[in-house]
Amino acid sequence: MSPVAFKCRLCGKTVSNKWHHAHSHWSATVACPYCPHVYTRKDNLKYHIKAKHSISSHLISST
Numbered sequence: 001m002s003p004v005a006f007k008c009r010l011c012g013k014t015v016s017n018k019w020h021h022a023h024s025h026w027s028a029t030v031a032c033p034y035c036p037h038v039y040t041r042k043d044n045l046k047y048h049i050k051a052k053h054s055i056s057s058h059l060i061s062s063t
């Protein structure tokens with residue numbers, strides 16, 4: 001038995017967990033309010049803001 005693989009129609013990648021991967025497409029991109037950076041995950045943006053702009057994540061609204 002080969003591991004279950006799923007080919008994403010959106011980007012062509014073959015992934016093992018299609019729901020986890022598809023979520024990266026479904027979730028809207030989040031843009032950094034302080035610079036032109038754009039992220040697909042809010043977690044990454046929070047980390048970026050904290051690291052690059054020295055702003056605590058608790059000040060960022062979590063909508």
Ligand SMILES: [Zn+2]
Nearest residue numbers: 008010011012
């Ligand atoms: Zn994809």
Ligand SMILES: [Zn+2]
Nearest residue numbers: 032034035037
């Ligand atoms: Zn930034």
